[in-house]
Amino acid sequence: MRSGADYVRALDDGRCVYVNGDKVSRVADHPAFAGVVATMAAVYDASCAEGSPLVDPGTGRLAIFTCPRTREQHELRRTALEQWSALTHGFIGRGPDHVAGLLAGFSSRPELFDTERHQLGRGVQCYHRYAAERGLWVTNSIVPPQANPNDPTSRVRPVRLVEETAEGIVVDGAQMLGTGAAVADAIFVTSIRPLAPDETDRAVSFVVPISAPGLKLLCRRPYATAGEPFDYPLSTRFDETDAMVVFDRVLVPWSSVFAAGDVTVVNSQFFGTAAHQIGNLQSIIRLTAKLRFVTGVASLIVKANGRDTDPAIKGQLAELATVQTVSEALTHAAHSHAERDEYGVYRPAGKYLYAALGMQTEVYPKAIKLLGELAGGGVIQVPSSVRDFDDPEELAAMDVLMGSDRFPVAERVKLFKLAWDLVGSEFAGRHVQYERFYSGAVATVRAHAHRFYPFADAEALVGDFLASYRA
Ligand SMILES: Cc1cc2nc3c(=O)[nH]c(=O)nc-3n(C[C@H](O)[C@H](O)[C@H](O)COP(=O)(O)OP(=O)(O)OC[C@H]3O[C@@H](n4cnc5c(N)ncnc54)[C@H](O)[C@@H]3O)c2cc1C
Known part of the structure; x- marks a missing residue:
């Protein structure tokens, strides 16, 4: 089993990562990334513990890679995903x-990747096995950069196939974002947006190591360097970073190419297999864990301010708890109503899965708004830094503001700084934007929910009712 140290060692691979004007090759040592690297190393270490629920005893590999072909595997996978999210409180998307x-x-359906031009299905299975055996962290970048299609001067080039060689395909261009890419092992690249029949050059699907020559990651501003862990407890641990991804004629070996110029394969890979549904069970399990954390912070804040018996405040807390519970219930329903598809794989039930995904664009911002309302000015009524506690005079002044024997100043400040990292810091803002968009613009996500809802059943009910009385 891969340990945290193995993961950290693998990051020293000569990757090309830009941040704050620096070109960083050893990401594990850089302050922008060291925090999240340590967090993920701890998760890998947890998987090495005897009897860890992160591991599938049937394969001896991380259970997140298990293709759920039996009820038992389906349960195992869910438990592993819950454990994974619990270890990171849902902040690592x-x-x-x-x-x-x-x-x-x-x-689970390799034949989908076989076409007249390319037989890549076996390669898809081999790459899955390869990644599972090594416990690789593969992130994804599946959306093109934003650009104005009416601007004839635009030089924006979404990633495209430029050449096929005996060794593999050569790709060039850019993708909008790859969350976690700077600290992952490899990146999965394709188009989740349906392509037109003539967009064959954009019809690629592949995985490439982050260290591939010609692959450049341009990171957004890091939040991990915002301050001390006491001041930014989430930013410093969980800033998984987002990077723009640029391919400068990158060679991808055939062993990790899933599609090359095949529009039909690219357009059907997510839904013609169980991939989208299995992959997104993780998304809703993760959100449920994150909402539970937000609810816990809100509840502690209400207690800190002695408002836990106030009926109006209880109502606000109940609203937050309801948001969390609905997310949990939909996740439970998606999992327990899973059905085996024609390829023998348990797919989480689409009706519940996509209802949960569609809701999250609204529920996470709502949860954060509720937490902000409950916290009030308390998140601002905190000293600038943990270093303020070093000055006895300042400490005495703080006592006038927040002193209590029952609830020491440092404990109160610690709690409210945590709340600020959820509602007000750059990290907080990024998380709201993440939940709104990581799965696509809301219309896209709702389109999935629309597709999976059995409208015909609902219509039939109404039809029967209409037929039960005279025109
Ligand atoms: C924090 C963060 C992390 C991300 N990480 C990743 C990642 O790891 N990998 C990855 O591939 N992508 C990632 N993304 C990108 C994400 O996939 C896109 O933001 C998402 O697909 C939406 O695309 P867009 O940003 O181009 O927005 P647009 O598609 O331009 O949407 C912006 C707005 O335009 C309007 N709009 C768009 N489409 C429609 C429509 N069909 N009907 C009506 N109105 C519409 C809506 O108002 C929408 O809110 C990330 C995004 C964020 C914010």
Whole structure:
């Protein structure tokens, strides 16, 4: 089993990562990334513990890679995903646990990747096995950069196939974002947006190591360097970073190419296999864990301010608890109503899965708004830094503001700083934007929910009712 140290060692692979004007090759040592690397190393270490629920005893590999072909495997996978999210409180959106599910789904129907031009199905299965055996962290970048299609001067080039060689395909261009890419092992690249029949050059699907020559990651501003862990407890641990992804004629070996110029394969890979549904069970399990954490912080804040018996405040807390419970219930329903598809794979029930995904664009911002309302000015009524506690005079002044024998100043400040990292810091803002968009613009996500809802059943009910009385 891969340990945390193995994971950290593998990051020293000569990757090309830009951040704050620096070109960083040793990401594990850089302050922008060291925090999240330590967090993920701890998760890998947890998987090495005897009897860890992160491991599938049937394969001896991380259970996140298991293709659920039996009820037992389906349960195992869910338990592993819950454990994974619990270890990171749902703040790591694109850890190894997401793409592992996509790969498992792809490999469940290898023939989809075989066309007249390319027989890549076996390769898809081999890559899934390869990644699972090594416990690789594969992240994804599946959306093109934003650009104005009416601007004839635009030089934006979404990633495209430029050449096929005996060794593999050569790709060039850019993708919008790859969350976690700077600290992952590899990146899965394709188009989740349906392509037109003539967009063959954009019809690629592949995985490439982050260290591939010509692959450049341009990171957004890091939040991990915002301050001390006491001041930014979430930013410093869980900033998984997002990077723009640029391919400068990158060679991808055939062993990790899933599609090359085949529009039909690219357009059907997510839903013609169990990939999208298996992969996104992780998304809703993760959100449920995160909402539970937000609810816990809100409840502690209400207690800290002695308002836990106030009926109006209880109502606000109940609203937050309801948001969390609905997410949990939909996740439970998606899992327990899973059905085996024609390829023998348990797919989480689409009706519940996509209802949960569609809701999260609204429920996470709502949960954060509720937490902000409950916290009031308390998140601002905190000293600038943990270093303020070093000055006895300042400490005495703080006592006038927040002193209590029952609830020491440092404990109160610690709690409210945690709340600020959820409602007000850059990390907080990024998380709201993440939940709104990581799965696509809301219309896209709702389109999935629309597709999976059995409208015909509902219509039939109404039809029967209408037929039960005279015109
Ligand atoms: C924090 C963060 C992390 C991300 N990480 C990743 C990642 O790891 N990998 C990855 O591939 N992508 C990632 N993304 C990108 C994400 O996939 C896209 O943001 C998402 O697909 C939406 O695309 P867009 O940003 O181009 O927005 P647009 O598609 O431009 O949407 C913006 C707005 O345009 C309107 N709009 C768009 N489409 C429609 C429509 N069909 N009907 C009506 N109105 C519409 C809506 O108002 C929408 O809110 C990330 C995004 C964020 C914010």
